[in-house]
Amino acid sequence: MAKYNQHLLVCGGTGCRASHSDAIVESLNRALVERNLDGEVKVVMTGCFGFCEKGPIVKVLPDNTFYTQVTPADCDEIVAEHIYKGRKVNRLLYTNPENQEHVSDSKHMGFYRKQIRIALRNCGFIDPENIDEYIARDGYAALGKVLSSTPEQVISDLIKSGLRGRGGGGFPTGLKWQITSKVKADQKYVVCNADEGDPGAFMDRSILEGDPHSVIEAMAINGYCTSASKGLIYIRAEYPLAIARLKVALRQAREYGLLGENILGSDFSFDIEMRYGAGAFVCGEETALIHSMEGHRGEPTFKPPFPSESGYLGKPTNVNNVETYANIPVIILKGPEWFASIGSEKSKGTKVFALAGKINNVGLIEVPMGTTLREVIYEIGGGIKDGKQFKAVQTGGPSGGCLTMKHLDTPIDYDNLIAVGSMMGSGGMIVMDEDDCMVAIAKFYLEFTVEESCGKCSPCRIGNKRLHEILTKITKGEGTMEDLDNLRNLGQVIKDTALCGLGQTSPNPVLSTLDNFWDEYLEHVTEKKCRAGVCKSMLRYVIEPDACVGCTACARNCPVNAISGERKKAHEINQDICIKCGACVEKCKFNAIFVR
């Protein structure tokens, strides 16, 4: 058999699979067989490439051609033109929005240029269901290295590297391991927290789908360093593809003996089990997560005792997040100094962000700590959709805050984000433009926390409900100045008194928008005006009598019969009946209806 000359990598992440990437793999294979090229070209289904905006992605190697929005129907042309004749299919190439030129090589795309991929190193590069490809990329070599070293040495290296927890808290990972390792117990556990719950965040899912072995290897290393023989992965049942890939990976690792008894000939034994969560946001909090794994209600408990002393089944338990784990094998192989040389002063390495909202390049990115918000939004993210004006960026999910124009040059790291009133969180980044109302945004996040609050402590259960009621009142145009004072005071009290991280951070979206968008709140309260036109009850749809020709189109399409008027004469909208649905504006061919 001839050697493979080319590899066709097809994204097999959840997003691209939803757009039929498995049919793309089939069609490519069929087209190759038809032209007798199947012995020369190999089709590989990989994990996520990150550029989800333009998925499904097909990447041709070795020339790095990056085809976007590929459909199964395009596959024949790709094979006939590119593979057979060497001519790139221009219509499928990425178009640079600035100069409308085709960019064929992914290395020249603004989206990838600023990225450094450590946690995502294998995503979109290897076949996640093939352990050999992971081993070929130095997989399990870190575990081998660790097993011939002492736990103390490994932990000291990890502390030196400066790695901090990527789930949001930012606690130094090495220190966490050290604490767990020093507790004496007959049984200890290591747990991977894969309960990714922030709306719009999907970095952990992508790592598990694209490179599951990196997490398994790091958990085994964690087990060796803390003398734990059992690992547990707590993953939400809403991630079926990640679960399936993890199961394949666990089985392969066991078959190779990389999990099980006497790993790599050492006296270290370790295995991993999976635990499924029902998708409750609070279960990302480690004590709630542990209770859920034990079969109890997913409710947090007061710390201390920390899980490192008394966790799963009362035994010492080390909980780390997926992305934290994915970094560890590389740190061990390349050394703590290498890792510490990347990033900012107090936050080392890189961080994966899920870019979403009103941004051109929606997707998954990994940048060094200390990259500015401006670089992420404009250079990697490609700026705001449809040329609109940037208004705010929400970092840290429902626990984070909204940052504005004046924060754009803030270098992103744990401490800087907290200093400006937001937080790193797990890495969600939602961009908002001039059409977003900040009061409504704060209300949206509060809706989420009210829904997800476990109800155990009253500040979170009752306080957030009251915050939400006040915000609803303001968006209905019934707010008073006293309400604004109450928002701030109540928010502060919840922050200070709630039991767990969920409650302690839930007022952040409200407090940060109060700080950064005070004038918008004022407008809602004093002028009863929503400048973005989002808060419907403040809008009035009005027909301009001079422009109206009396065609009756609006009246016929109004679902509540709020519009009246004689044929060929100006019509009128009855404000008491109008539900502000906007149907009339869409139907009016004479631009005679205005929103005020």
Add this chain to the structure above:
Amino acid sequence: MLETGLKTVIMTKIKSLADLRKIKDDVQEKIRLRENADQPEKLVQIKVGMATSGIASGAKEVMNFLIEELEKRNVDAVVTQTGDMGYCFAEPTIEVILPGQEPVVFGNVNVKRADEIIEKYIKNGELVDGIIPRNYETIDNK
């Protein structure tokens, strides 16, 4: 099915770090092409003109020869195909970029001349006959 990538054969256990390294060496070949593609500027890059006239004159054979021989002779290279380079009078044509150097285009490359190009130009930087002055820019460089 989600588990199509799974091998059905029973895998041998990896019992030591040496076993792991051995497996790594065996399987690395499978992804070398991808690793090389990740850093083409550090390697020898060869583009083979594969338009109709190129294929008719034997470009495919030359390309397979280059890929196999470069590997046998331990030269890390990225061999890609490209469309018509415009030198139909001198097909098959190949463009060779040594790390950090300007591209050089060779015309009338058959297997024998490909062998000469590997030995003289790629390994030692000696120029051989049949160089065509390069008269275009590619969009790849943008």
